[in-house]
Ligand SMILES: Nc1ncnc2c1ncn2[C@@H]1O[C@H](COP(=O)(O)OP(=O)(O)OP(=O)(O)O)[C@@H](O)[C@H]1O
């Protein structure tokens with residue numbers, strides 16, 4: 001085993017001398033307390049180590065010993081419903097024994113060693129196996145069947161299935177003779193180095209929407225299953241509320257939520273709130289399909305740095321079972337700050353705003369691990385990645401935002417003016433975009449919803465509105481012709497009646513595809529009828545006075561997803577009010 005002796009300590013970064021046998025990214029133990037660290041640089045006899053715990057009291061001369069393994073996570077039954085820290089230490093266990101803080105050197109196993117799982121075995125003797133072949137299935141929660149997989153790199157034939165009434169994660173379930181003729185024992189769990197992406201056969205094009213029930217997202221700036229998105233937004237513009245809404249409502253099988261460097265009380269809120277939340281599809285607790293990773297601002301920055309890798313590795317593992325996984329990281333800016341602090345302590349040459357020169361490639365490496373992939377010849381899985389970005393001072397030209405923009409295809413920009421005006425979600429329609437719209441339009445069209453034409457009309461109206469608002473600022477609304485004032489009113493309906501959505505209203509928090517369509521259609525239909533009457537010489541104020549005009553702004557909170565027929569009645573009302581008006585004016 002490799003070893004070394006510390007000679008320099010700078011917060012979470014320590015340097016060992018007389019190092020021999022340590023490898024890059026190897027997990028090490030430091031001193032008698034056995035603090036956990038990772039080798040992040042080797043220069044001859046010197047090794048730079050990032051320590052995942054407080055290093056106060058550690059002095060030069062302390063011994064470092066290698067474990068022979070890279071920093072890894074445990075993958076097996078028992079992950080769902082858990083809360084881990086950035087290096088996959090289970091927080092609940094720690095809390096019971098130690099309170100909320102993790103005691104130094106404490107290293108509880110991520111997966112319970114005692115719990116027994118009943119396995120429904122799929123394989124038999126002499127079956128051929130490849131990586132990701134399903135050995136058997138475990139009912140991990142009432143929502144998730146955990147598939148026990150042949151680990152990456154193992155090809156061969158089943159020599160023996162070991163039948164047990166209940167398996168603990170360390171029990172061997174089958175013995176494989178691999179291609180080299182070696183015996184390989186496969187257990188219920190295996191480990192995987194967090195910094196290495198799990199292999200798959202090939203990337204596949206995006207086909208399906210990650211439906212979120214958020215109108216401005218699904219209908220206007222959608223995300224694909226396996227797509228990557230970022231939510232940049234200044235202080236208090238709604239990044240966390242949006243991420244929470246996605247975690248609650250997105251139609252992924254598994255949710256992995258990484259609270260990365262956010263305030264402790266915010267994370268406490270997640271830890272308290274999520275277990276109480278109901279999965280809208282099943283009515284069960286959301287935690288039955290969720291894994292939380294908590295690295296609050298008071299925990300070591302090194303663990304924050306590794307938290308996103310820990311999260312994405314678990315996401316890839318569930319993807320390999322054939323699931324659609326959605327991973328949220330709040331906030332990647334706090335992660336980048338951890339990277340900056342570590343780099344500073346290593347005395348590396350800083351690049352833009354003190355961030356290391358490799359900030360861009362690290363961000364790329366993270367987002368690249370999202371995707372929709374062929375896992376085996378007959379299995380597809382996906383990881384969708386949604387990262388929040390908090391540009392200091394709302395300055396979107398800063399490095400984390402500008403690099404992120406290069407790697408994501410969907411960008412939901414939170415606008416501080418919208419947030420200030422309490423237009424929620426404050427997703428800007430002028431600066432946001434989705435590169436998945438074309439691929440996803442087919443999904444809507446299969447439901448007979450002509451999303452392309454609807455979206456074009458929405459975007460045209462909003463674009464013209466932006467332009468008209470500039471004119472209004474100079475000359476006042478009264479100077480505009482009625483036709484253009486109608487456009488402003490139509491845009492108002494789109495903004496207040498469709499784009500705004502109240503995350504706190506039980507009726508409005510989630511909007512079904514059908515409801516999104518009916519809302520859009522009725523708003524656009526109103527505009528068309530109004531235009532027709534205007535051309536016949538009717539004054540605009542008469543149209544705006546129609547009771548239906550303000551009623552359309554309340555559809556979201558008033559009509560439930562299951563009351564779609566109410567839209568027929570509403571459409572009848574629109575027609576009737578317009579007919580009456582027409583008759584009045586002959
Ligand atoms: N969709 C929404 N519906 C209702 N209220 C919202 C919504 N989004 C944001 N808000 C309001 O804005 C406040 C701030 O939102 P949030 O905490 O998500 O911002 P943030 O961008 O994460 O802030 P920070 O920069 O501090 O992390 C919330 O407490 C809530 O009152």
Ligand SMILES: [Mg+2]
Pocket residue numbers: 239240241262
């Ligand atoms: Mg926040």
